[in-house]
Amino acid sequence: MPPNTTREPLFAQLSSYHSRQKAARSMAFFQPARAIQRLTGAVFPALLLALCTNPGAAQQIDILDSGGPLSPERAAFDVHFYDIDLSVDPSTRSIEGSAATFAELVSPLRYLVLDLDTVFTITGVKSEPEGTPLRWEREDGRIRIDLGSEKPAGSQVGARVMYRGKPRVAPNAPWDGGFVWARTPSGQPWIATAVQGHGQDLFWPGKDHVSDKPDSVSIRVRVPEPLVVASNGALRGVESHADGTRSYHWFVSTPISAYNVALNIAPYREIRDSFISVSGDTVPVSFFVLPEDEARGREILPEFINHVRFHEKYLGPYPFRADKYGVVQTPHLGMEHQTIIAYGARFDRGAMTGGLDWGFDALHHHELSHEWWGNLVTNADWKDMWLQEGFATYMQALYAGELGGADQYLAYMVSNRGGFANRQPVAPRETRTAQEIYFDSGSDIYGKGAWVLHTLRHMIGDDAFFRALRRMAYPDPALEAITDGGQTRFATTDDFLHIAEEESGKELGWFFEVYLRQPALPVLNAERAGDQIILSWDVPGGLPFPMPVDVEVDGEVHSLSFPAGGAVRIELPGAGDLVLDPDVWVLRANQAPIVLPASR
Numbered sequence: 001m002p003p004n005t006t007r008e009p010l011f012a013q014l015s016s017y018h019s020r021q022k023a024a025r026s027m028a029f030f031q032p033a034r035a036i037q038r039l040t041g042a043v044f045p046a047l048l049l050a051l052c053t054n055p056g057a058a059q060q061i062d063i064l065d066s067g068g069p070l071s072p073e074r075a076a077f078d079v080h081f082y083d084i085d086l087s088v089d090p091s092t093r094s095i096e097g098s099a100a101t102f103a104e105l106v107s108p109l110r111y112l113v114l115d116l117d118t119v120f121t122i123t124g125v126k127s128e129p130e131g132t133p134l135r136w137e138r139e140d141g142r143i144r145i146d147l148g149s150e151k152p153a154g155s156q157v158g159a160r161v162m163y164r165g166k167p168r169v170a171p172n173a174p175w176d177g178g179f180v181w182a183r184t185p186s187g188q189p190w191i192a193t194a195v196q197g198h199g200q201d202l203f204w205p206g207k208d209h210v211s212d213k214p215d216s217v218s219i220r221v222r223v224p225e226p227l228v229v230a231s232n233g234a235l236r237g238v239e240s241h242a243d244g245t246r247s248y249h250w251f252v253s254t255p256i257s258a259y260n261v262a263l264n265i266a267p268y269r270e271i272r273d274s275f276i277s278v279s280g281d282t283v284p285v286s287f288f289v290l291p292e293d294e295a296r297g298r299e300i301l302p303e304f305i306n307h308v309r310f311h312e313k314y315l316g317p318y319p320f321r322a323d324k325y326g327v328v329q330t331p332h333l334g335m336e337h338q339t340i341i342a343y344g345a346r347f348d349r350g351a352m353t354g355g356l357d358w359g360f361d362a363l364h365h366h367e368l369s370h371e372w373w374g375n376l377v378t379n380a381d382w383k384d385m386w387l388q389e390g391f392a393t394y395m396q397a398l399y400a401g402e403l404g405g406a407d408q409y410l411a412y413m414v415s416n417r418g419g420f421a422n423r424q425p426v427a428p429r430e431t432r433t434a435q436e437i438y439f440d441s442g443s444d445i446y447g448k449g450a451w452v453l454h455t456l457r458h459m460i461g462d463d464a465f466f467r468a469l470r471r472m473a474y475p476d477p478a479l480e481a482i483t484d485g486g487q488t489r490f491a492t493t494d495d496f497l498h499i500a501e502e503e504s505g506k507e508l509g510w511f512f513e514v515y516l517r518q519p520a521l522p523v524l525n526a527e528r529a530g531d532q533i534i535l536s537w538d539v540p541g542g543l544p545f546p547m548p549v550d551v552e553v554d555g556e557v558h559s560l561s562f563p564a565g566g567a568v569r570i571e572l573p574g575a576g577d578l579v580l581d582p583d584v585w586v587l588r589a590n591q592a593p594i595v596l597p598a599s600r
């Protein structure tokens with residue numbers, strides 16, 4: 001999901017520091033002053049604190065939220081396959097059809113509990129594959145299906161739910177999701193779904209929990225001609241019916257998060273291409289565009305494919321080579337829908353970055369990053385969502401650096417430094433629902449998460465950092481050759497801690513504790529009295545924090561190490577002005593470089 005942003009001036013302290021210093025600074029290999037100065041005339045983006053207080057009744061939260069504690073009845077089964085078969089009627093804004101869940105029981109179970117929004121009418125439930133009618137009842141957003149008797153662990157169970165109704169209209173897709181019923185410039189229906197924050201149960205019945213991915217999904221969708229359905233996976237076929245409708249049959253051959261299953265419907269034109277992955281595989285590419293935008297689509301597609309190559313260089317092969325690399329033009333800004341990325345930036349490079357053009361389409365880049373951070377590597381609980389959003393945000397900074405050099409990298413990071421809520425940890429240890437992590441964090445999982453990676457990179461060095469990044473994507477090089485779904489996995493923040501420790505040879509528990517497991521930022525204190533410099537860290541809760549800091553003395557940058565929890569006292573007779581953390585590598589509450597003028 002893209003960050004939900006508003007644009008307001010921010011971080012004046014840092015940018016004005018660089019403006020003042022730009023003439024005076026002798027430049028090391030970085031020239032952040034210049035990079036940042038270039039932006040001071042523009043407006044820095046700030047992440048909107050879009051606090052969702054969910055004032056409605058408790059049962060409403062249940063239906064509209066996703067993830068959180070996994071109840072025993074839902075932990076009792078592991079979904080292997082979903083079979084979705086829907087008709088979409090744009091004239092009545094309604095859907096009708098069925099969806100079947102095929103699962104293996106991991107503990108004995110009598111009642112199979114699935115989630116489906118209460119706006120739908122259920123017309124029946126039957127067993128799969130037998131087709132025997134099953135008894136069922138509804139409890140708010142849940143369907144409790146009687147399997148007839150308690151089935152032992154290891155049983156294969158299947159249930160198909162028939163239903164119809166008008167799905168919830170998205171109030172503000174993709175952040176507040178549902179169905180989007182828009183019109184193309186020529187007045188044709190343009191329909192999309194975006195349900196990450198609320199779960200797949202906004203339009204089809206299944207297990208609304210991020211910890212359970214099916215191994216594969218079949219998606220059949222029937223729409224009036226000349227509409228085209230662009231969805232996940234590979235197209236198996238299109239069937240025309242006598243009543244002027246067509247059915248599109250898509251099949252996803254790899255594990256996929258239920259929230260990633262997406263319908264995109266419009267009179268699309270499909271632009272086809274292919275690329276050769278670093279794995280050696282030739283990967284089919286499909287970009288579904290509105291007819292009005294076909295020329296612009298053809299023009300931008302090579303840039304999109306360059307984004308794929310960039311990610312492959314740092315993270316390993318594009319993970320879903322067996323299906324396709326797909327992009328579809330959507331009326332909402334964007335979403336990481338696996339193999340069919342929602343692209344709603346309208347060919348405006350600054351659509352996701354407050355109008356700032358960083359030389360690439362940042363929205364596409366962000367959603368593509370999720371094919372690795374989110375779809376290949378998935379948080380099993382939304383508490384670890386920064387592994388998806390923070391890592392994906394950091395990839396845009398790396399790409400800005402790839403195109404524009406180190407100063408551009410730092411400028412991109414600075415543009416994401418601000419508006420941190422610091423209300424809850426970036427990676428809390430306790431379970432979180434999608435709504436809780438997304439809104440209660442004040443979007444810290446994006447910018448603050450990316451800054452944690454920025455600081456880690458400086459501390460452990462580029463070699464260890466980039467090895468850790470790649471190992472987080474593919475822990476074993478053998479996985480880079482697999483395309484049948486075995487390459488995907490669930491990951492936690494501690495997995496990344498262990499990988500970063502192994503690659504750097506450093507103990508990093510203190511770093512993760514301060515930056516990810518508690519909300520407040522450390523403060524760097526500095527005093528100068530004559531030749532004496534005294535530095536110390538103020539750390540929330542007095543946690544150990546031996547974070548080294550760069551010191552620029554007479555134009556040379558040195559790294560200064562700190563003992564855990566201690567202060568540093570150094571003597572620098574005759575030194576000129578000192579600047580602490582001149583290139584703002586270290587995430588802290590007082591983020592601007594600290595200037596200690598020479599005593600006169």
Ligand SMILES: [Zn+2]
Pocket residue numbers: 001002003366367370388389392
């Ligand atoms: Zn995102």
